[in-house]
Amino acid sequence: MSSLDDLFYFDAVVRYGGFAAAGRALDIPKSKLSRRVSGLEERLEVRLLERSARRFSLTAVGEAFHVHCRAALDEAAAAEEMALRLKAEPRGLVRVGCPPGFGEHALAKILPAFFAAYPKVRVQILVSMKPVDLIAERVDVVIRANLAFDHDQDLIASKLGAVGIVLVASPAFLERHGNVARPEDLSQLPTISYPKASDQDLWILYDESEIPARVRHQSQVIADDFAVLRAAALEGIGVAMLPQAVCLDALTTGRLVRVLPAYHAGESMMHVLFTSRRGMLPAVRVLVNHLIAELPTLMRTKREQA
Numbered sequence: 001m002s003s004l005d006d007l008f009y010f011d012a013v014v015r016y017g018g019f020a021a022a023g024r025a026l027d028i029p030k031s032k033l034s035r036r037v038s039g040l041e042e043r044l045e046v047r048l049l050e051r052s053a054r055r056f057s058l059t060a061v062g063e064a065f066h067v068h069c070r071a072a073l074d075e076a077a078a079a080e081e082m083a084l085r086l087k088a089e090p091r092g093l094v095r096v097g098c099p100p101g102f103g104e105h106a107l108a109k110i111l112p113a114f115f116a117a118y119p120k121v122r123v124q125i126l127v128s129m130k131p132v133d134l135i136a137e138r139v140d141v142v143i144r145a146n147l148a149f150d151h152d153q154d155l156i157a158s159k160l161g162a163v164g165i166v167l168v169a170s171p172a173f174l175e176r177h178g179n180v181a182r183p184e185d186l187s188q189l190p191t192i193s194y195p196k197a198s199d200q201d202l203w204i205l206y207d208e209s210e211i212p213a214r215v216r217h218q219s220q221v222i223a224d225d226f227a228v229l230r231a232a233a234l235e236g237i238g239v240a241m242l243p244q245a246v247c248l249d250a251l252t253t254g255r256l257v258r259v260l261p262a263y264h265a266g267e268s269m270m271h272v273l274f275t276s277r278r279g280m281l282p283a284v285r286v287l288v289n290h291l292i293a294e295l296p297t298l299m300r301t302k303r304e305q306a
Helices: 003-017 017-024 028-042 061-087 104-119 171-177 181-186 226-234 244-253 282-305
Strands: 048-053 056-058 090-096 121-127 142-144 155-167 190-193 202-206 212-216 218-222 239-243 267-274
Touching: 003 028, 028 090, 056 061, 061 244, 090 104, 090 282, 104 121, 104 244, 104 282, 121 282, 142 282, 155 171, 155 244, 155 282, 171 212, 181 212, 181 267, 190 226, 212 239, 218 226, 226 244, 267 282
Parallel strands: 090 121, 090 142, 190 218, 190 239
Antiparallel strands: 048 056, 142 267, 155 239, 155 267, 202 212
């Protein structure tokens, strides 16, 4: 049976497209790689590669062999990772990206129990509404709404739950401007909104029968930070469109009230997004598992309370 080292060298030559390129990538002499692959071919009594000064390609046998070679290397890596993971105590920094408001109203609620179980793990929360490249930006986990990630097979997503979008305003604002009885009344009032790539001053609301009402409005404040939008609503600047989770505490205490409570503005499906469980550091793995286990229940509770 061939050694894993020989399989590793053969795979490297195939992946990098030649002996010279593989040698540079692995910092191994080209001559050593050539000897190891030639020795592998001799033991197997087959030709795996066609090579010349100008040409490099896999033979038909080489192509089939490489598929099994890659699978063997992956399984060996998985076995080693499992052994290391089982003996390793989760520790170190985990970088988590999330949209504005989610850290304050969701993550902060579930982290105390996590730190009690894993005191050597540190969490850095990166708040942004911009798309995150997990690999390029060295982010371990991202929480996002309605992500289009199906095209990237290297990413894994788990649904956390839906977040309802509602209209709210301060009691002082409604006292000055009067109660809003119909969706079209919003066109006469200052509003607070999140920037959109489409029509900025158009809201689409739905009643219980899910019939849409298209409402033109004039945004007094536009911001890509839910905390800013919530603060503006609390100050009585206008009617705001916000996720329920962001304004639940203010609704509960009466500092904000629902506007047009028979209507809603749809919902966003939240996901936790990460690269792959294979090769994942223990600290990242336990945090991902905690998010998946705890956030759906918390989000469902907030939705029911709202």
